[in-house]
Each structure stands twice: as structure tokens, then as C-alpha cells.
Amino acid sequence: MTPTVRLRSVAIGALAAALVATSVQAAPPAPRSPADSEQLARSIFAELVGLNTTHAIGSAKATDALAARFLAAGVPAEDIFVGGPRPDKMNIVVRFHGRGKGKPVLFNAHLDVVEAIRETWSVDPFVLTEKDGFFYGRGTVDVKQEVAILAANLLRLKREGWKPDRDVILFFNTDEETGGDANGVEWMLAEHRNLIDAGLVINHDAGKGQALHGEKLWNTIQTAEKVYVTYSLTTGSAGGHSSLPARDNAIARLARAVAKLDVYSFPVRFSETTRRYLEAVQARVAPDTAAAVRALLANPADAVALDKLRDAPVLNAQAHSTCPVTLVQGGQSESALPMRAKATIQCRLLPDENTDEVIATLRRVIGDPEVEVGVVYPPNPSPAATLDPAVVAKVEHVTDEMWPGLKVVPVMSSGASDSVFFRRAGLQTFGVSGTFVDESDLRAHGRDERVGVNEFYESLEFSYRLIKSLAAAR
Numbered sequence: 001m002t003p004t005v006r007l008r009s010v011a012i013g014a015l016a017a018a019l020v021a022t023s024v025q026a027a028p029p030a031p032r033s034p035a036d037s038e039q040l041a042r043s044i045f046a047e048l049v050g051l052n053t054t055h056a057i058g059s060a061k062a063t064d065a066l067a068a069r070f071l072a073a074g075v076p077a078e079d080i081f082v083g084g085p086r087p088d089k090m091n092i093v094v095r096f097h098g099r100g101k102g103k104p105v106l107f108n109a110h111l112d113v114v115e116a117i118r119e120t121w122s123v124d125p126f127v128l129t130e131k132d133g134f135f136y137g138r139g140t141v142d143v144k145q146e147v148a149i150l151a152a153n154l155l156r157l158k159r160e161g162w163k164p165d166r167d168v169i170l171f172f173n174t175d176e177e178t179g180g181d182a183n184g185v186e187w188m189l190a191e192h193r194n195l196i197d198a199g200l201v202i203n204h205d206a207g208k209g210q211a212l213h214g215e216k217l218w219n220t221i222q223t224a225e226k227v228y229v230t231y232s233l234t235t236g237s238a239g240g241h242s243s244l245p246a247r248d249n250a251i252a253r254l255a256r257a258v259a260k261l262d263v264y265s266f267p268v269r270f271s272e273t274t275r276r277y278l279e280a281v282q283a284r285v286a287p288d289t290a291a292a293v294r295a296l297l298a299n300p301a302d303a304v305a306l307d308k309l310r311d312a313p314v315l316n317a318q319a320h321s322t323c324p325v326t327l328v329q330g331g332q333s334e335s336a337l338p339m340r341a342k343a344t345i346q347c348r349l350l351p352d353e354n355t356d357e358v359i360a361t362l363r364r365v366i367g368d369p370e371v372e373v374g375v376v377y378p379p380n381p382s383p384a385a386t387l388d389p390a391v392v393a394k395v396e397h398v399t400d401e402m403w404p405g406l407k408v409v410p411v412m413s414s415g416a417s418d419s420v421f422f423r424r425a426g427l428q429t430f431g432v433s434g435t436f437v438d439e440s441d442l443r444a445h446g447r448d449e450r451v452g453v454n455e456f457y458e459s460l461e462f463s464y465r466l467i468k469s470l471a472a473a474r
């Protein structure tokens with residue numbers, strides 16, 4: 001069982017609110033792929049955006065289209081797998097054989113997209129439209145651009161007669177956005193693990209480049225995601241006529257519990273990833289926020305600094321587990337005393353948080369045995385990846401070749417992607433992509449989703465170099 005749409009693809013967003021703009025310096029143009037390669041990438045991109053792969057329709061048309069392209073390019077049929085739990089929910093895996101020097105490296109992105117309401121868009125969401133320096137369409141940034149980039153690059157490498165040291169596997173899956181019983185990564189791991197078993201997984205749906213108002217800040221490498229878990233608080237009281245209130249009132253009791261949780265902060269704990277991320281961000285936030293980040297890095301128990309960080313939710317989320325109240329229900333009639341009250345507590349836990357301890361903490365903070373704490377959506381813990389210096393060095397090297405001087409910063413996502421399934425299955429997984437997304441212009445899942453034309457083509461060349469680098473023997 002995987003989570004539903006509510007937790008998918010949560011943007012690193014809100015970062016823009018915490019950042020301070022600096023003057024933009026003109027950077028030299030980044031290297032680009034040959035024109036024929038760019039044309040191929042664009043044509044695959046247009047084909048994929050043109051195929052509606054929302055949950056209701058499924059991804060089978062996209063897997064058919066991609067399989068046809070790989071077959072036409074001379075990839076043997078036995079190296080192409082198309083399959084899924086249902087005829088409409090299909091995944092595609094393509095293997096490019098190497099010299100067997102090490103376990104395969106796998107590149108992953110999902111094929112499905114969230115719904116798009118035509119009337120709310122200024123262009124047709126299912127037609128790739130180039131306008132004002134952007135490609136518009138559903139999936140242009142989440143995440144068909146990456147599928148097109150990876151497919152075009154492997155076709156380019158095949159044309160160039162490249163023979164990697166290790167097998168290179170492309171895996172494009174269905175149903176990332178909705179989870180549910182058709183998630184392609186979960187299904188493949190359960191049914192055909194041998195086809196996607198890799199020494200290294202690079203998920204192109206995470207670890208984007210972050211820009212602000214047109215200025216590239218840094219590229220990122222995603223090593224972890226917070227764990228999604230939902231609890232309920234329920235309590236009851238005797239009820240009766242509202243003209244004769246008793247001492248005990250279920251809604252008031254629940255309100256007291258919620259108020260206590262609201263001011264409670266889970267302990268701050270940094271990983272190498274969150275520490276390095278906050279160190280990098282520090283240089284780009286307002287001085288008082290930077291001072292709070294610095295104080296907290298020096299002393300995680302600094303309550304004043306943590307309180308200051310609550311004004312910057314995107315930074316606060318990196319520092320500790322969070323459990324806000326999201327829903328509340330109670331009572332049964334305007335003129336009756338409540339018999340029942342219920343609140344929903346939605347937690348995003350640090351990857352190594354002990355979930356039994358979290359529930360014990362909630363009970364302890366509430367301090368009222370009459371308020372029952374229950375689990376609504378159980379945690380599916382997924383461990384953080386250990387930052388692998390060899391992988392980081394390659395990502396840094398390719399990033400620096402493309403955009404000289406640009407840093408690579410490790411990140412932990414506060415939302416979730418398919419990386420959780422790979423990591424839970426024990427596969428070393430990092431989110432990496434060379435697609436820069438502007439934090440002041442986040443449109444994934446929204447209207448008029450778009451990616452910069454330059455950003456798309458730069459990412460094409462970044463990915464080409466990264467594939468070659470990572471497929472080389474260690």
C-alpha cells in the first residue's frame with residue numbers, strides 16, 4: 001500500500017520566501033548537445049506531453065511509444081521489457097549492455113502526470129507549446145522532460161557506438177503521482193526485481209537544480225525523504241443538553257491537546273545532508289534567519305533559534321520532525337454537548353526517527369489518557385542514502401563542467417518520490433537532475449506548468465555527461 005496523491009512530489013518550494021535575491025551575474029553559456037540530439041529530445045518530449053498519462057488513463061501509450069523508438073534504433077527486443085499490473089498501467093525497462101565491470105547503474109523517472117483542467121490553462125496542457133523561452137504542458141517539469149532527456153541520450157549513445165563499463169538501465173514507471181496498488185517501482189521490485197537490480201539508482205524526479213529569479217543557486221543531490229505518517233486524536237464526553245454543560249467537554253479537551261502539540265517541537269537532529277544543505281542556504285537567507293541557522297547548527301538544543309526558524313518553514317522542515325494538526329471534527333448538534341471530537345495530526349518524520357517513540361511522544365506531550373492517539377496512515381520508513389563520495393564527486397564534476405563554479409548541495413525532501421521504494425529495497429539511490437527550476441516560479445502539479453527551453457537543453461547535455469561518468473567502472 002502506498003500513499004495517495006496528497007504526499008506526492010511536494011516541491012522543495014517555499015524556499016524562495018526564505019531566500020534573498022542577489023545581483024545576477026551573467027554566466028557563460030553552458031555546453032549544449034549536438035543539434036540532432038536536441039531535435040530528438042524535443043520530439044520525444046512533444047510526443048510524451050501529447051499523450052495523456054493521468055491516473056485515469058495510465059501510461060501504456062507512453063511505454064508503447066518509447067518501446068517503438070528503442071526498437072527502431074536497433075535495441076534488441078529482448079533488452080526491452082514492457083509490463084505492469086494492468087494493461088493500462090505499464091512500465092518500460094530498457095537495458096544497454098556494458099562490459100560487466102560492476103553492477104548496473106539505473107536511471108529512473110515516472111511517466112504519469114497529475115490531472116490538468118484545460119479551462120484553467122492558457123495553453124492546451126496536452127500539447128507541448130514553446131512560448132517566451134519556455135516549454136509549456138502537463139509534465140514539462142514533473143517529469144516528462146527527464147524521460148525525454150534520458151531516452152534521447154541513450155539513443156545518442158547507441159548511435160555513437162558507446163559501450164559502457166557497466167550495464168545502463170532506463171526504467172520509466174507508472175503511477176508515481178498516485179501511489180496506490182499500481183506504483184510501477186513497487187510493482188517492478190516485487191515482480192521483476194532482476195530487471196531493475198542495480199548498484200546505483202539515479203532518480204531524475206528529485207535533486208533538481210535550484211534557481212531564483214533566473215540565477216542558478218546550486219545543483220542538488222537528494223539523499224533522503226521525510227517519512228509520511230498520519231495520527232488521529234480522539235476523545236469523547238457524555239453529551240447532553242447544551243443548557244446544562246458539565247465540567248467535561250470533548251471539544252475543549254481536544255483543543256487543549258492540540259494546543260499542547262502546537263507549541264511542542266521535536267528535537268533537532270542533523271544528518272550530513274541537512275547540515276550541508278543548511279550551511280549552503282545560510283549564505284542566501286536574511287541575516288537574522290542565517291544567524292538562527294548558524295546557532296542551531298552549533299547547538300541543536302537552542303530553542304530560541306529553533307523558534308526563529310519556524311518563520312522559515314522550508315528550513316524548519318530540515319531540522320526536525322514536524323506534526324501539525326490538519327483536520328478537526330467534533331460535536332453533533334448546535335444545541336447538544338459534544339459526545340466526540342477528533343483531530344488529524346500529519347507528521348513528516350526524519351528518515352531515522354523511531355516511529356514507536358513518536359507516538360509515545362505525542363501521548364506524553366498531550367498528557368491526557370482521555371485523548372486516544374491512533375494511527376490513520378502508518379509510516380513506511382525509508383532509510384536515507386549515505387552520501388557516496390564517488391557519486392558526489394562525479395555529480396560535482398559534471399555540474400562544474402556545465403556551469404563553472406556552481407556547487408552541489410545534498411538535500412532531504414520534505415515530500416516523497418519513488419526513491420523511497422528503491423531505498424527501502426536496499427538499492428543505493430540518489431535524486432539527481434540537471435534541470436534548473438526557479439524557486440520563484442514553481443508550477444509542478446499547477447496550471448501552465450513549464451520548463452525553460454534553455455534549462456531543458458542544458459539538462460540534456462548534463463544528463464548525457466552524467467550517464468557516461470556514472471557508467472564508468474569505479
Ligand SMILES: [Zn+2]
Nearest residue numbers: 009142143205
Ligand atoms: Zn514527479
